[in-house]
Amino acid sequence: EAGVTQFPSHSVIEKGQTVTLRCDPISGHDNLYWYRRVMGKEIKFLLHFVKESKQDESGMPNNRFLAERTGGTYSTLKVQPAELEDSGVYFCASSAAWGAPGANVLTFGAGSRLTVL
Amino acid sequence: SQQGEEDPQALSIQEGENATMNCSYKTSINNLQWYRQNSGRGLVHLILIRSNEREKHSGRLRVTLDTSKKSSSLLITASRAADTASYFCATHGQGAQKLVFGQGTRLTINP
Numbered sequence: 091e092a093g094v095t096q097f098p099s100h101s102v103i104e105k106g107q108t109v110t111l112r113c114d115p116i117s118g119h120d121n122l123y124w125y126r127r128v129m130g131k132e133i134k135f136l137l138h139f140v141k142e143s144k145q146d147e148s149g150m151p152n153n154r155f156l157a158e159r160t161g162g163t164y165s166t167l168k169v170q171p172a173e174l175e176d177s178g179v180y181f182c183a184s185s186a187a188w189g190a191p192g193a194n195v196l197t198f199g200a201g202s203r204l205t206v207l
Numbered sequence: 208s209q210q211g212e213e214d215p216q217a218l219s220i221q222e223g224e225n226a227t228m229n230c231s232y233k234t235s236i237n238n239l240q241w242y243r244q245n246s247g248r249g250l251v252h253l254i255l256i257r258s259n260e261r262e263k264h265s266g267r268l269r270v271t272l273d274t275s276k277k278s279s280s281l282l283i284t285a286s287r288a289a290d291t292a293s294y295f296c297a298t299h300g301q302g303a304q305k306l307v308f309g310q311g312t313r314l315t316i317n318p
Contacts, residue, residue, distance in 0.1 A: 133311070145304065183249075194299060198249035
């Protein structure tokens with residue numbers, strides 16, 4: 091079974107530019123999460139999809155961040171325009187539907203490191 | 208905030224010794240989980256303990272949970288160089304579907 095795949099693994103952009111991160115969850119996982127870790131601090135929740143619907147987007151920092159999951163498969167997280175404080179590692183994770191075995195456990199991708207100069 | 212806080216932030220021990228990491232949280236939980244992250248990789252789930260459980264074992268891992276103190280500990284026995292990683296606790300709140308992570312403990316095992 092393929093794991094959670096994230097692309098790109100590392101992106102370096104200038105302030106004001108746009109970056110789009112992509113996450114391919116484990117096939118069949120209804121739940122998809124985005125998290126971010128900045129400068130060795132805590133891993134912060136950004137948002138949660140259940141299939142194609144946004145279940146919880148309380149962690150999104152501001153309207154420069156836009157997440158989509160069209161068709162309920164892969165997801166994208168776009169940052170436009172990027173600011174210096176957006177630098178960090180963006181993790182995607184997925185889990186099975188609630189009530190299914192293992193639904194409480196998240197499988198993470200390797201992360202996308204974003205550096206904004 | 209339900210955010211977990213790990214203690215210590217960094218721990219360095221000799222191979223073969225036991226490593227203990229602690230985690231505190233602030234609100235009621237459904238379960239608490241520990242994850243490991245090796246440098247440059249994603250987080251890997253280690254163990255889950257439910258709110259009605261007090262202790263759980265998995266191989267060289269032992270997790271305890273004290274809901275009255277809102278704290279948990281992760282013990283790694285007979286540490287190995289391969290255990291070098293960052294360890295995070297994460298909580299699932301009552302009725303919440305997201306996991307809330309702490310800052311992590313950076314564990315270094317010296318050969």
